[in-house]
Amino acid sequence: MYISDFNYHKPKTLKEALELLHKSDNGAPIAGGTDMLVELKQGLRQHQDIISLTNIEELKVINEDPDQLYIGAGTTHSEIIASDLIKKIYPVIAEAASKVGTAQIRNTGTLGGNLCTGSSCCDTAPVLIALGAGVEIANGSQLKIIPLKDFFIHNKQTMIKKGDIMTRIIVPKQASCVGAHYEKFGLREAASISVVSVAVMVQLKNNIINDACIVIGAVAPTAIISQRSTNVVKGKNVSELTENSTLLKRAGKAAAEDSVPIDDIRAGAQYRRDILNVLTQRAILRAIEKAESKCKN
Ligand SMILES: Cc1cc2nc3c(=O)[nH]c(=O)nc-3n(C[C@H](O)[C@H](O)[C@H](O)COP(=O)(O)OP(=O)(O)OC[C@H]3O[C@@H](n4cnc5c(N)ncnc54)[C@H](O)[C@@H]3O)c2cc1C
Structure with a gap:
């Protein structure tokens, strides 16, 4: 499909870009264009003015x-x-x-x-x-x-x-002894979008998980905080969260319960829940390891 005509602007300052956007009825900023050009080519969106942000150093x-x-x-x-x-x-x-x-x-x-x-x-x-x-x-x-x-x-x-x-x-910037880890599961190692992802942040104090946040991706309409899984780990001693421990398994299961995945060409909903369960447990362990190594330094 051909891209419909548009005016292309390449401002050098943020102020200029904001003014161009303000003046245009239907203008949109473009940065790298890796998402937007696909949508323009597919005819999913049309813009009278496209304002490039790539020359704006700030x-x-x-x-x-x-x-x-x-x-x-x-x-x-x-x-x-x-x-x-x-x-x-x-x-x-x-x-x-x-x-x-x-x-x-x-x-x-x-x-x-x-x-x-x-x-x-x-x-x-x-x-x-x-x-x-x-x-x-x-x-x-x-x-x-x-x-x-x-x-x-x-x-x-x-x-x-x-x-x-x-x-x-x-x-x-968080207090000391913070560890964070990201796990992504795609259908291939390279150039593959997430089928399931999870990010875990833990902050330790005297071996207790003083603060935590577990975020699940690609298993709901947006990335969301898994409150149930976060609640499972918060306040616990890290010695209870070892590989195959009951508590770690509970945290993985809780993340899966908070997800609302879809069935699509990449994976079925139940498969996504199962992978999320495993990835969450793995990410918690890695985040704790990273936090512990920071505490030592
Ligand atoms: C082959 C391929 C593989 C990909 N793989 C992945 C992947 O593994 N993981 C992943 O997360 N993504 C992936 N993407 C998606 C894409 O590359 C990323 O989302 C990328 O970071 C988009 O950034 P961009 O600068 O190209 O955005 P653009 O395409 O320039 O813009 C995207 C949207 O954001 C708006 N926008 C951009 N910058 C701003 C701004 N500063 N303020 C307001 N609005 C703005 C634009 O108007 C547009 O609506 C992939 C894309 C392709 C084509």
Whole structure:
């Protein structure tokens, strides 16, 4: 299918991009285009104006202050993987980015685009939700921050409104002894979208799981916090959460109970629940290992 005609804009500043969006009746931002071009080519969407974000340097900054890590929405997955700052503070974000598509997709696709597409199988959302991230959104001169856990409404539906540009992803720095892990199951090792995914964050205090968040992906219309599974591990001693332990199995089962998977060409709903059960247990063990190694350092 041919893409219908549109005006292509390539502003150099965020202000200019916001003005262009504001002036257009039906304009949309484009970052790497790895999601949007597919939809345009399939005729699923049409825009009078397409505003490229790729020349806007302020959307590509990765920095920190004492309390938070900031990742520009225009940062590509490859830039995230290569960032020493991200690897130092939250290597799990780089690990999740490394699971997206292929090298070509990671070189082009951005974190902002991954979140704004709002796909239920998005690879970066589970980890960022588990870490308590928020997203900063600009519209005209207004700036707001939305917790990422509230950003997704349904598959491919987010809180992004007309004229909005996501500017940064803000990740709070956690207390010490935090470990986080992401597990993805696809039909192949490479270039495969998630059939099931899970992200686990645990924070330890004297061997007790003082805080935790377990987020399940691709098994509901959006990535969601599995409250039941989180509740199973919170407050428990890590010695109770060993491989094949009753408690670990309960946590895996609880995550599966919180899921609402679909049957589709990639997997049946029950198969997804079974895989989620296993992946959740694995991710909890790995997150605890990572937290323990941080506590020692
Ligand atoms: C072959 C292939 C494999 C893939 N594999 C994976 C995978 O394994 N895991 C995965 O999670 N995804 C995968 N994807 C999807 C896609 O590559 C990612 O979601 C990517 O991060 C999208 O980023 P982008 O910059 O290309 O977004 P774009 O296509 O440029 O934009 C996507 C949407 O977000 C909006 N948007 C972009 N940036 C902003 C912004 N800053 N503010 C407001 N709105 C914005 C656009 O208007 C559009 O609606 C794959 C895609 C392909 C084609």
